[in-house]
Amino acid sequence: MKPSSINSTSRPEDSTSMTPPSLLLSPLMLLLLLNMATSNPxxxxxxxxxxxxxxPRLKKLREDYSLISDFYEANDDLDTALLDRTVENSFKSPFACQVMNSILDFYLNTVLPTAIARVxxxxxxxxxxxxSIQQIFDELKIEVTRCRNYFSCKKQFDIKHLNSTYIQMESKGLYKAMGELDVLFNYIETYLASKRHKN
Known part of the structure; x- marks a missing residue:
């Protein structure tokens, strides 16, 4: 038998051997895009x-706090917590939006301006x-106020107790409030995370 006759034997072509690579990638890209569309609300x-x-803003808050926490925590020698269990539980209540709004007011009007003035x-x-923390809190307060309906804000939280405790701490109140910012970030994170994927 001639060698050429072996090569001339006809075989069905493999269907993928004629498929351009771009056509093979198209279904993969489509699957990837569909996955992204369903995983992101x-x-x-x-x-x-x-x-x-x-x-990302929460990450920036924590980065900024890491630069100041040692100073404020070192100067906080009070055992009383400012952002106590009552505040934490309020963040888990139907009134959480109002809680966050009131505490942001407290930090924006009392704590942070004093901290800046006393550096x-x-x-x-x-x-x-x-x-930087003050600016992000200010933006957050604007958004929470504008999105009252989205957050289903209900007014019940009374910040007078927190403010009164802060005043009783006198000059040490500043260190306590600044030293507990990380606790506040956690409360805000938990609350906003509970509102994610809500359309």
């Missing part, structure tokens, strides 16, 4: 988008992170 309003996009000259590097 589609937000149909600005409030939902705000909640979904908050984690010692020897620790001037503390000022920038505190101002």
């Amino acid at each position: 589609m937000c149909n309003n600005q409030c939902c988008r705000f909640v979904e996009s908050f984690p 010692p000259e020897a620790n001037v590097g503390l000022k920038l992170p505190v101002e």
Whole structure:
């Protein structure tokens, strides 16, 4: 038998041997896109988008806090917690939106301006992170106020007790409030996480 006759034997072509690589990738890309579309919620309003996009801001809050926490925690020698179990439980109640709104007011109007004004000259590097926290809190307060219906805000939380405790702590109240910022970040994170994927 001639060698050429072996090669001339006709075989059915493998269907993939003629398929361009781009056509093979198309179904894979389609599957990937479908997976991304189903795993990421589609937000149909600005409030939902705000909640979904908050984690990077929370990360920035924690980064800023890590730059100032040693100073404030070292100067906090009080055993009384400012953001106690009552505040934590309030963040888990139907009134959580109002709780967050009131506590943001407290930090924006009382704690953070005092912290900025009292930054010692020897620790001037503390000022920038505190101002950054203040700015993010301000943006958060605006969004919470604007999205009252989305968050189903109900008014019941009374911040008078927290404010009264802060005043009783006198000059040490500032260190207590600043030293507990990480606790507040956790409360905010838990609350906003509970509102994710809500369309």
